[in-house]
Amino acid sequence: MILPRVSVFRKEHFNAAHRLHNPNWSDDKNERVYGKCNNYNYHGHNYDLIVQLTGEVDPETGYVFDMKVLGDLIREHITDKFDHKNLNLDTEEFKDLNPSAENIAIVIYNLLRKEISTNLDLKIRLYETERNFVEYPTHG
Numbered sequence: 001m002i003l004p005r006v007s008v009f010r011k012e013h014f015n016a017a018h019r020l021h022n023p024n025w026s027d028d029k030n031e032r033v034y035g036k037c038n039n040y041n042y043h044g045h046n047y048d049l050i051v052q053l054t055g056e057v058d059p060e061t062g063y064v065f066d067m068k069v070l071g072d073l074i075r076e077h078i079t080d081k082f083d084h085k086n087l088n089l090d091t092e093e094f095k096d097l098n099p100s101a102e103n104i105a106i107v108i109y110n111l112l113r114k115e116i117s118t119n120l121d122l123k124i125r126l127y128e129t130e131r132n133f134v135e136y137p138t139h140g
């Protein structure tokens with residue numbers, strides 16, 4: 001029997017500070033490429049995170065995945081780690097990784113992927129501002 005596949009979404013939120021900076025470049029080049037995002041003393045964003053899971057609807061529960069449990073997983077593995085943190089200074093993940101929206105989405109994906117069955121496709125959408133957002137991965 002072919003079971004219908006549905007996507008479920010959970011939205012969470014965290015605030016964090018960061019600085020976009022490439023240590024292999026001169027200060028001038030960093031300023032030219034990243035502009036105000038290279039501010040020496042960091043700057044903050046209100047990140048909106050949308051986690052998408054896609055899979056078959058379990059005929060017994062009617063669920064693809066319990067969205068309450070998904071919220072708990074995101075809080076435990078993502079927002080408790082990054083909320084109200086300076087990503088460059090306070091987190092292991094971005095010690096040597098530029099905390100662009102793209103890299104933050106990849107890090108979040110890799111942290112959550114370990115927690116969720118591979119029967120489910122996982123996709124991350126991260127809003128850095130109301131107008132700037134990224135998705136990872138680009139397929140699935």
Ligand SMILES: Nc1nc2c(c(=O)[nH]1)N=C([C@H](O)[C@H](O)COP(=O)(O)OP(=O)(O)OP(=O)(O)O)CN2
Nearest residue numbers: 020036037045099100101102103128129130131132
């Ligand atoms: N590919 C990427 N481009 C940019 C990133 C990024 O992570 N990946 N980050 C930034 C800035 O950190 C931040 O997003 C601010 O960008 P900006 O466009 O200035 O922010 P707003 O949308 O709030 O401002 P507007 O007034 O709409 O310009 C930049 N680029």
